[in-house]
Amino acid sequence: xxxxxxxxxxxxxxxxxxxxxxxxxxxxxxxxxGTATVFYxxxxxxxxxxxxxxxxxxxxxxxxxGRNAPDFTLAQYVNDRPYAASSLLATALADVFSTARxxxxxxxxxxxxxxIPLQIAVPVVPCRGGPEMARRIFEPLGWQxxxxxxxxxxxxxxxxxxxxxxxxxxxxxRLSDALSQLHILLPxxxxxxxxxxxxxxxxxxxxxxxxxxxxxxxRELITRRYLGRRGGLMREGLARLxxxxxxxxxxxxxxxxxxxxxxxARRPRLNEQRQEAVVAALLASGAISVxxxxxxxxxxxxxxxxxxxxxxxxxxxxxxxxLQIAARRLHVxxxxxxxxxxxxxxxxxxxxxxxxFAGFDAAVVMEVIEHVDPSRHAAVERVVFGTAxxxxxxxxxxxxxxxxLYDGLTGLRHADHRFEWDRAQFREWAEGVGAAYGYSVAxxxxxxxxxxxxxxxxxxxxxxx
Numbered sequence: 001x002x003x004x005x006x007x008x009x010x011x012x013x014x015x016x017x018x019x020x021x022x023x024x025x026x027x028x029x030x031x032x033x034g035t036a037t038v039f040y041x042x043x044x045x046x047x048x049x050x051x052x053x054x055x056x057x058x059x060x061x062x063x064x065x066g067r068n069a070p071d072f073t074l075a076q077y078v079n080d081r082p083y084a085a086s087s088l089l090a091t092a093l094a095d096v097f098s099t100a101r102x103x104x105x106x107x108x109x110x111x112x113x114x115x116i117p118l119q120i121a122v123p124v125v126p127c128r129g130g131p132e133m134a135r136r137i138f139e140p141l142g143w144q145x146x147x148x149x150x151x152x153x154x155x156x157x158x159x160x161x162x163x164x165x166x167x168x169x170x171x172x173x174r175l176s177d178a179l180s181q182l183h184i185l186l187p188x189x190x191x192x193x194x195x196x197x198x199x200x201x202x203x204x205x206x207x208x209x210x211x212x213x214x215x216x217x218x219r220e221l222i223t224r225r226y227l228g229r230r231g232g233l234m235r236e237g238l239a240r241l242x243x244x245x246x247x248x249x250x251x252x253x254x255x256x257x258x259x260x261x262x263x264x265a266r267r268p269r270l271n272e273q274r275q276e277a278v279v280a281a282l283l284a285s286g287a288i289s290v291x292x293x294x295x296x297x298x299x300x301x302x303x304x305x306x307x308x309x310x311x312x313x314x315x316x317x318x319x320x321x322x323l324q325i326a327a328r329r330l331h332v333x334x335x336x337x338x339x340x341x342x343x344x345x346x347x348x349x350x351x352x353x354x355x356x357f358a359g360f361d362a363a364v365v366m367e368v369i370e371h372v373d374p375s376r377h378a379a380v381e382r383v384v385f386g387t388a389x390x391x392x393x394x395x396x397x398x399x400x401x402x403x404x405l406y407d408g409l410t411g412l413r414h415a416d417h418r419f420e421w422d423r424a425q426f427r428e429w430a431e432g433v434g435a436a437y438g439y440s441v442a443x444x445x446x447x448x449x450x451x452x453x454x455x456x457x458x459x460x461x462x463x464x465x
């Protein structure tokens with residue numbers, strides 16, 4: 001793996017002071033998975049370049065992790081790690097340039113505190129989402145981004161590009177900021193980790209992200225991808241991100257990772273389209289009171305309370321933290337008495353009967369059922385359709401067939417999904433529920449339509465007979 005860092009600040013050789021690595025020396029640093037080497041291919045007053053080369057020892061890496069490794073297969077020995085920049089390069093960079101990342105430089109502290117012209121080049125970077133993803137992640141931080149797709153095989157151009165890009169970043173930033181951003185964003189581009197992640201991984205994210213992550217327009221996406229979509233870590237990381245300030249209550253929304261995995265030509269604002277379709281179905285039903293079952297951080301609730309037709313709106317979720325974020329999003333503390341009387345938030349689990357679920361004209365189960373183990377579906381059906389029994393129930397869930405259009409997606413669309421239905425399976429489930437509890441069912445697709453695969457989201461509207 002190779003990363004080069006170049007400056008044209010004069011005298012350019014001051015880069016050696018900032019990195020705490022002398023331009024006249026070649027230095028090696030042992031890593032648990034190989035050896036990192038720092039040297040300077042050019043160093044004069046006008047231009048100075050530092051190179052970080054990481055040589056991976058796949059046998060040592062495999063022995064270090066054994067069966068606890070993320071991919072205990074032959075892929076531990078036959079893989080792209082010798083040349084493709086990954087979380088391992090980010091780890092080596094953080095270790096080798098730890099003092100530079102902290103922003104400390106006794107000999108040139110004024111320079112360490114200043115933005116200087118920088119160019120960073122990484123010739124081979126795994127980038128799920130392609131060049132557009134690299135631009136989306138780096139450009140808001142002030143970088144000019146060149147991300148050239150690397151062909152799968154130059155001898156067979158019809159095969160198209162691989163998932164790798166040649167990345168060049170050009171900008172004027174503090175060196176410490178640039179290194180901290182690379183520490184987080186190289187693994188985020190790859191969207192996977194090549195080492196075991198412990199609880200301290202979240203602390204690493206927020207230490208390196210201090211000063212820029214909380215204000216990044218795709219902070220939730222970066223958090224998910226950096227944490228490798230590990231369910232528990234991801235939820236904790238997003239919750240901590242949401243605590244940064246009132247401007248980020250949407251941090252637990254799932255929309256970003258769904259949309260960015262799609263090709264740019266097929267990338268609608270899917271979460272907004274879902275909300276619009278659900279609100280339209282509820283309005284058409286004539287409902288006056290609505291409960292959002294599994295409301296999460298309150299994105300749909302914020303739309304429901306705006307509708308004059310709905311005189312009573314409730315939201316419930318098993319997560320107290322999500323309800324706190326929903327309350328912040330809805331500005332509950334500053335609501336007028338009239339608005340406060342209209343809204344109710346409470347904690348409850350959808351798999352257990354709760355008298356507070358009853359008495360509503362309509363209920364919404366939006367992007368919830370796929371998070372419930374199939375063995376517990378009967379309990380959910382009984383609670384919603386048998387006990388609460390509203391006049392209308394709106395259910396949305398992903399369409400598994402559409403996953404074929406998601407870039408680099410293998411398996412389920414989200415780490416926390418227990419399953420995903422194709423269109424036939426969803427209809428079979430809905431028809432069975434309707435027959436068992438006395439509801440008729442109408443269906444609608446949500447999102448960009450593919451002639452063969454349908455839409456990314458499927459919706460069923462149950463009407464009590």
